Amino acid sequence: MSGHGTRDRFGRYCELLDSLTGATSVISDVEPRVIGDGPVRAISYIGTPEPGYVTGFTYGLSLSRHADWGERGCELSITVRSGDVEWAQVPARVVAALRGICPFNPGQVLGYKEPYVGGSFMSSIVLAEPALELGAGSLDLGGEEGGAKVPDVVEIFGAYPIHSSEREFAYLRGFNALWGLDWDRFDPTRAPVAESSW
Numbered sequence: 001m002s003g004h005g006t007r008d009r010f011g012r013y014c015e016l017l018d019s020l021t022g023a024t025s026v027i028s029d030v031e032p033r034v035i036g037d038g039p040v041r042a043i044s045y046i047g048t049p050e051p052g053y054v055t056g057f058t059y060g061l062s063l064s065r066h067a068d069w070g071e072r073g074c075e076l077s078i079t080v081r082s083g084d085v086e087w088a089q090v091p092a093r094v095v096a097a098l099r100g101i102c103p104f105n106p107g108q109v110l111g112y113k114e115p116y117v118g119g120s121f122m123s124s125i126v127l128a129e130p131a132l133e134l135g136a137g138s139l140d141l142g143g144e145e146g147g148a149k150v151p152d153v154v155e156i157f158g159a160y161p162i163h164s165s166e167r168e169f170a171y172l173r174g175f176n177a178l179w180g181l182d183w184d185r186f187d188p189t190r191a192p193v194a195e196s197s198w
Helices: 005-022 086-098 164-173 174-180
Strands: 027-028 040-045 055-058 072-080 108-111 124-128 137-139 153-162
Touching: 005 040, 005 055, 027 086, 040 086, 055 086, 086 124, 086 137, 108 164, 108 174, 124 164, 124 174, 153 164, 164 174
Parallel strands: 072 153
Antiparallel strands: 027 040, 040 055, 055 072, 108 124, 124 153, 137 153
């Protein structure tokens, strides 16, 4: 792909996200597991989609490829009801650790040994549709080559924080069983809705 992994591509991505959210981002780098695979960045929006929330997007997952994705690239987003901007960086930390190992497909649950953010017990995420409406569900980061636009389609998946017991529940019963339970997808301090013994 033309411009894949370039500074121009990252700039186009940030411009699109700023336009879609109606806000200005704060960008931070996250050290990737393999430096040669390219950068991993957290693009954070404080007070988005409304005051009391934070939203974050990853950049760097789409620099890799996986057979499940076809021609498109993928990135992650998170939206939680919290004043702690560290939540906006959680998906980027997951990408930094698992890029090139994990397919990052919707319905997948991913865990970590420790809570992601202080003050919360959540140490896992589940991937699904993004919380925010993002146009048609994908972004075109393509640039121009020889006067013609070259497509570079990136799909955004949502990352929702969950407890380790809910991760185990999903392993045993499947994504639909977890997703069908009654839980607040935006509250990173909620109690678990599933126990490990289920």
